Amino acid sequence: MPPSSDSFSLARIALPAFGPSLLFGLGEGAIYPILALSARELGASSAQAGLIVALIGIGSMLANLPAAALANRYGERRAMIGAAAFSLAALVLCLIAHTPWVLGLGVLMIGLASSVFLLARQTYLIEAVPVHMRARAMSTLGGTMRVGLFAGPFMAAGFIHWMGLQGAYWAAILAFLGAGILAFSVPDLEPRDRTAHRNAPPLSLAGLARAHAGVFLTLGVATALVSAIRACRQIVIPLWADQIGLDATQTALIYGIMGGVDMLLFYPAGRIMDLRGRHWVALPCMLIMGASLIAIPWTAGFAGLLAVSMVLGVGNGIGSGIVMTIGADASPPADRTRFLGIWRLITDLGGGGGPLLMSAVTAVLSLASGITAIGAIGFVAAWMFWRWLPRKTASP
Template sequence: MSSSPDHFSLRAIALPAFGPSLLFGFGEGAIFPILALSARDLGASSAAAGFIVALVGVGSLLANLPAAALATRYGERRAMVGAALFSLLGLALCLLARSPWLLGMGVFMVGLASAVFLLARQTYLVEAVPLHMRARAMSTLGGTMRIGMFAGPFASAGVIHLTGLSGAYWVSALAMLGAGLVSLSVPDLVPKASADKAAIPKISMLSMARMHAPVLLTLGIGTALVAALRACRQIVIPLWADHIGLDPATTATIYGLMGAVDMLLFYPAGRVMDLYGRLWVALPCMLIMSCCMMAIPLTGGWISLLLVCMILGIGNGIGSGIVMTIGADASPAAGRTVFLGIWRQITDIGGSGGPLLISGLTAAASLATGIATVGSLGLLAAWIFWRWLPRGRPRA
């Protein structure tokens, strides 16, 4: 890394910054499509299989604050190596599982490890990257995770064809092993604040939450709504496609094309945020996603649904890294890892609560009502960002 921030290049830190997250995302993507099938093969009901899949998100939600404590005490690199080993143990349980509850335990462990990886890389980038390139770094981090999640299922599909469902877990294990080796072999860059760390007092999570309550209760809630909208998107599209009579292959094609558009926009979005400010991306991201979600119940065939989903993918793609970038901007130099752990906890609550909300609304009213109501959350998030997100380029 150049000593001058003006000559900083993300390429110089690409391997330590993005390599572990790319491989971890690849590993998660490799097993996501077959978790429910594995549970069903072990005798789980459809409801139990859905719960087992949800344990990845539950594990990440519960691990955010412990992950912050681990990274603060042992450092980001050692925390990631430990998380890779922990995820390998979880995958071993999945491979050896002879009952649904043992499979669920392994899936839960993978979810716990994912929180450590994301928090460690976010903290690292805040320290290592100068402010004028922070959004590009965060959006690239989010983009590499999406690329890994997108490519993982394709890699596991070929192995599954030869070996059965167990092949997906072996593909995931190789990716997790690679993530651990990259984390172990590449030394951490010296963070900008390292010289002052000895003078910085330790701050408890409760004290941190009290000190930064205004930003956590405004922008934090805004980003939680972003996470809720994104989580619901993954559920809404297959449910509505089934509702209008589309076959699974068509649904998968629509979802895949949306994901491809999504992945193409992460770096341009980060550049816009760095040059013009976070609001230039956060506001259109939420307005586009909200309008598209509310438009889904108006579609009646695969062409109209594909069109709406492609625009939805554009909206989500330009928002790549926005949650991490806003959190990084708001984080203090003293106790940054603790703050980011709290920030991820809030956003993950939104990501977990969104699907529960749409499930309840669908049961109480209808699927169309649930989709439209959840879509309106994006308008609320847009208003929060308009009201509290700083205008213009970020300042130190």
């Protein structure tokens, strides 16, 4: 059983709770920078290489509902162990690939596994952590993934120097293996609320979606807009840097500093959400990110873009865990895992749709117009949170 709320400490469960997420993020971060290069070495065109990189996100989106079914049937612990093992098989496939499409299959498998792993990890933490500390747990989960993604390329660099391009995959193998071993050490939990609903007849997936349609169409759409803005911020910085004539070194420096600012804020953000309410983070996050994106087309040099990017990093950092926290608050205890599978599908659709919207506006008008359109979405999301996000600290 989960510990009582009066004696609970996040530090006590830090290694089994957040260690697997850190290692999984480390593995993904290790391979992200070299996927396109690997595809090109195998004869892929630039467009094909871009598609292969995108297969991680596509796989994650496709697996959300199956991942919920797996975690619901076999439990969070076994789902995480299986996802780690599946990822190791995928990395072996990437290592032995002789064509771009075999590499692509391995990359797709990693995306599928990541959805299973992250959904199981979120469900586990919702059950293990008392409600009054939920936002801190969710923001720390998101923060550890970001730290892993940030540090992964640096770990891979040492392996690449020693073993060549394939060294990155060996670095990821070590990280995923560690994630699986830690997941194996996590005890199974009997959820606090599941026993009370054990005799309730289960809803079909469609029935579950209909029963919670109001939440999905309001807060679900709002968090999808958050995902859209976050996905676009990864694209906006290098594109606008190129537009104003900055070189690759300057662009990488801006991007790295923005990521560093982002990572520093995840725990304070969670604490504010727990103590003051979700509004105190959701609204500033979207307003700051929206205003920062709108300001980017008005920058004309390194200093200006760096300053705006740092503010953008602050906005994204204070929103660490907000999508998972709101989803956790809204999820029904009797069918939490499948609800979160639908929730992740909606937010992933936002993450995929944001760059498509920006590309369409850019193609029709200009890059500045595309960036401004994405920034405006931040204000729409802020209004939706103001309108529909409960004022209570938590809404389990």
